[in-house]
Amino acid sequence: MATVRRLAFGSQVCGRLDEGAAREWLVPDGRGGYAMGTVNGLRTRRYHGLLIVAGDTPATRQLGLAALDPVLTLQSGTTVRLATHEWADGTIAPAGHELLAGFELVDGLPRWRWRIGDVVLEREIAMVSGRPAVAVVHRLLTGGPVRLALEALTTWRDAHGERTAGGPPPEVTPVDGGCVVDGAYRLRGPDFRRGGDWYRGVRYRAEEARGLQPVEDLWYAGSFHAELRQPGATAQVSAWAGDLTDPPAAASTTVSAARARNRAIVAAAKPADDAQATLALAADAFVIRTSTGTDVVAGYPWFGAWSRDTMLSYEGLFLSTGRAEEGRDLLRGYAATLSEGMLANTADTGSVEYNTADGTLWFLHAVGRHVAATGDFDLAAELLPALLDVVDHHLKGTRYGIAADPADGLLRQGADGKALTWMDARVDGVPVTPRRGKPVEINALWVNGLATVIKLAFQARTGAGAAVRAHPDALAGFTRRFPAPTGWLYDVVDGPDGDDAALRPNQLLAWSLPYAPLRPEPATLQRIGSALMTPLGLRTLAPTDAGYRGRHQGSPAERDSAYHTGSVWPWLTGPFVAAWGKLGVAADQTLSDADDHLGEYGLGSVSETADGDAPHEATGCPFQAWSVAETLRARRL
CATH class of the missing domain: 2.70.98 (Beta-galactosidase; Chain A, domain 5)
Structure with missing residues (x-):
């Protein structure tokens, strides 16, 4: 072993x-x-x-x-x-x-x-x-x-x-x-x-x-x-x-x-090599028990629990480590927080907020991956009414302008002063990357979520009427609206200033998810990798963009301004590797580069972020849940 x-x-x-x-x-x-x-x-x-x-x-x-x-x-x-x-x-x-x-x-x-x-x-x-x-x-x-x-x-x-x-x-x-x-x-x-x-x-x-x-x-x-x-x-x-x-x-x-x-934790994950073993132990740090059940710490030393981070990390933290029973407890607990079709996002202040456009969609994904990996159809049947309610609220409209557009079936989102996608940094209350409109990863998750709910309903031998009707429109709308003349996908369509063709990594979800709306093309992935890939993961913006910031350093305002405008996020390695995997292409060297980071910053773990510019110094939390989870998941593909 x-x-x-x-x-x-x-x-x-x-x-x-x-x-x-x-x-x-x-x-x-x-x-x-x-x-x-x-x-x-x-x-x-x-x-x-x-x-x-x-x-x-x-x-x-x-x-x-x-x-x-x-x-x-x-x-x-x-x-x-x-x-x-x-x-x-x-x-x-x-x-x-x-x-x-x-x-x-x-x-x-x-x-x-x-x-x-x-x-x-x-x-x-x-x-x-x-x-x-x-x-x-x-x-x-x-x-x-x-x-x-x-x-x-x-x-x-x-x-x-x-x-x-x-x-x-x-x-x-x-x-x-x-x-x-x-x-x-x-x-x-x-x-x-x-x-x-x-x-x-x-x-x-x-x-x-x-x-x-x-x-x-x-x-x-x-x-x-x-x-x-x-x-x-x-x-x-x-x-x-x-x-x-x-x-x-x-x-x-x-x-x-x-x-x-710790040895037992590693053994239960059945790692294939020492990198997987190290990441499996790193994953254990984020899985905790509280008075209300199983939860996930987003990052050490300063983050608490965040639903987006938890659900994005779910497959890597629980399914890649042999912890499905704990994961089941977590999914049931989070389902109980749904309100108006949105998953609660527990802020680091200890208060509860409903302020993400993607956290709930990642929840649909997590439930789908859990059932696919474990065959736990009892959990699927238990949660299905809540998942169908999520679809209904997104079709009719819920908080912060989150709603499906009848014209193309795509999800729009946005409200003044809010940053509802994972690119959520704000400076003096103003979003740095508001991405108001129809973001590419939100809609990839929407198409994926609708297909997931349909599959779960089929397995439970029950109906999923609204999802069945919405999925073809959303899929067709995505296929029609997001391809850009540049050769990659728009980052946002129908934004306040029109369609945004900035070269960002968010589009990777359009190819990497289980029910992704598009099949990847090698030339597109190569262009994305050429512009964005570093030894620690992908930059959040191409260096050729006028808004690019290559250093995630300095005061809180300076760091937040660079957080999603060039900084590297290791978690993006997961969808990048998965997208290439859909084409039957392994990404061993990408993972090998990431392995070398295990002894550089947060020992035995993966950092939250890094500088976009060489030498790509690690920044942010030294120990970050979704960085570890997605790196481990990618190694299991």
Whole structure:
């Protein structure tokens, strides 16, 4: 059986500040919380820490334990600080990364090794699946005896914000074996000694690069102490939220259990090679359980659950990984949110909105793929009334001007100030790419959705009258309206300024979906690939277009302006490969290029976006659901 790809870095990466800090690791807790940081230990984001706790939804997270800094005292009496911090004035102190001998992911779990002469100290981190609890194990590998102190730097604040010494410090209450911080989470370990100072001016260089507040203060709650007399000796610390009277298992037990679970996740996916195995484990990070059932985190570290992302990712996250039962639970749960023929889109504020033109159409696609893969006709029969209701509302008209045009059967959409397609970035409330009118991928999904509903109704031996009547008109309308004189498809027809022939990747869905309205032509796919393809996926706009932006960098406004006007989106690799597959052409080199990204940014995962211009530096979320899902699906085709 294929196993997860080994991702390891020696001192040449770990010991260089920029290189080691550019690669990030993630350990999820299965409910939307996580631990996250960098290869060399430098916290570069406000989101980095050892205990980030999800609330009622994954969108509402709090950061608790920020760091657990190891301090070694050698036999000689010399004290060596192994942490790495950056301060507001740019100072790096301590510089423990310079003592790192190596870092690796072992079954998805991070492991560090520091060497100080003949002393080698190892650290491992894991989380308890299904609860907000982290385990940190330090183990002496060679040398000794040594004394080890672990200094807890703490806070309790919204994961998107910061906390400073301008307000009250966290309340630290000593309890047996450790302390409770702000009544929210508990720390437990050996020989706890209370602290009580602000660490002022901690700097997050990644937030500064994103044009956000880069500085905050952390509270030194106290330290744990252990003497490691011989190789194999450990110092184990746990931190957890929720029921503070219910401690998790010993930290070393948690690490072993997490490693065994990750191996089982990979085995269940039956991967053909190490890339598929790595992506199958990456997919697991996004599948969570909440109080309402199974859900999907769109991306770490800052996204919550979004219906568009969830449904677009469904096939890769669930059907390509052997998780159909969990997927079934998710589809039933989301179906319950339908209103006026639209699927709820849970915003990262925790509120519920109905603001996508494609999320519901992706839902139709997900249900169809689930039934096709599993033969679950009971689910099809259960959901069919809701799916038929979706068709009825889209034919009659629903929110934001979403409605089928009787003249050609195509879906139109748009409302002032709204960006309803996946290209939904706004700057100062104004959509950057509003795409008002009849977008190509919306209508490819519409044709595909109608055919899906007809197929499900046939399997359930019931009628699908409205869909049956609408499908021929929509198919004929698509075939007639979207081919452009340029040799590719219009991105939008019947927009405020007429038909938009900008060369974008959205048209790939017109060929790649199971019931796609068109059959691909090699010359067209070659032209799209020539203009848009990069090693990480496709650009969102051709570089020859006057509106092209090749760098997804800078302030929030600058980044949002480039989000869909040139930035690369790895998820688009899926439809590109699928479109070529319809012609019997494999895209092995495209997938090989993407594989090389697994060790570059979010380790073992695929980033949200990248620069359109070379060298196509990865940007956005380091760990993104639909990027992983579509890359994995493409490898399974």
